[in-house]
Amino acid sequence: MTQMKEILAKARSLIRLWWDILTRRPPSPEQKPSSPGDEQVPQSSLPKSEDLVEHTVVTILPEAARPAPTAWRVLGASVQGSRHERLGIPCQDACEWKSTTDGTLVIAVADGAGSATHSHVGAQTAVRVVIEHLADFDRLQKIDSEKSWYALATETLEKAVGAIKIQARSYDLAMREFATTLSFVVLRQHWIAAFQIGDGAIVVRDSDKQLHTLTYPVSGEYVNETVFVTSMSAVDSARVVFRESSVSHLCIFTDGVQMLALQMPTASPHAPFFESLFGFLDSLDASAERLESFLRSCKVRERTDDDITIVLASRCGYEG
DSSP states (O other): OHHHHHHHHHHHHHHHHHHHHHHOOOOOTTOOOOOTTOOOOOGGGSOOGGGGGGOOOOOOOOGGGSOOOOOEEEEEEEEOOHHHHHHTOOOOEEEEEEEOTTSOEEEEEEEBOTTOTTHHHHHHHHHHHHHHHHSOHHHHHTOOSHHHHHHHHHHHHHHHHHHHHHHHHHHTOOGGGGOBOEEEEEEOSSOEEEEEESSOEEEEEETTOOEEEEEOOOBOSSTTOBOOTTSTTHHHHOEEEEEOOOEEEEEEEOGGGHHHHEETTTTEEOHHHHHHHHHHHHSTTOOHHHHHHHHTSHHHHTTOOSOEEEEEEEEOSOOO
16 A cells, blocks of 8 residues: 555656646746846736737837838829820820839830821830849849949830830831830939930929929921831930939820920920929829829910820828
8 A cells, every 4th residue: 555655646646747847837928037126017917818918019120120111102094195095096105004012113115107007006015124124133233333224225125115015026017116205213212213215204393392304205306206116316316314322203105295294305304284283192182093183174275285194293201
């Protein structure tokens, strides 16, 4: 009997030992041993388990690790000119844009040649390919100078021209029938880069509310002649811009509104035109429909009968 009691006592000791091991809570790696002066949190101040679902954990990142602002307000429209309406010609302008999660905005605008039968297809193809190729995090991470931007921009142009060639073959037409101008811009938190072939322009407003013409029309060999992506001189005549600066607003447009927007021959921004547009963009009732209505208004059509494209952008919640 005595031997049985000793065995049971040992068994109970082993059970208690295993229970202590299994239920023991390991110390947190960051927890420091308490010292006599440490304050203890009263048990009554701890949240109840059923209250934990109401709480959200917020992690404060150091300044260098915080993601770039991703909020952009963008409005754009392409409208058929009155002359094309009378002749039954489709709008030959095109525009697209994309705002990515890392705070990058990419915008592309194209204006098909009026004399080319399928220039609207060329314009649509060009802007689509630009957005697909440029809105890529890995590619944009490599941009840190005008040289690296030029390399990426010309690579993007080659992609766009290649896609237009495929379209030309599918229609069994010459490349010239798909001729189009092309402008595109990339905006990040601390730099802006632009590339332009042909007419149209890009105007920006900086954090000091000063207007600047980023790119301006590229002319051809003769007066009133422009350059297209299908031209032999496309790359050589391109406007290439890379600036390490932040902008609050941007307007990229085709030549349909050049005479309204730019003061020639210096191509300086016509301040009332842009201040009005940027004020509209920042208003609560701004919409693509209202922008399109403005572009179709008599006030605009009295000055131009060409197709018109305007894309407006403003950086939201950013202190530049």
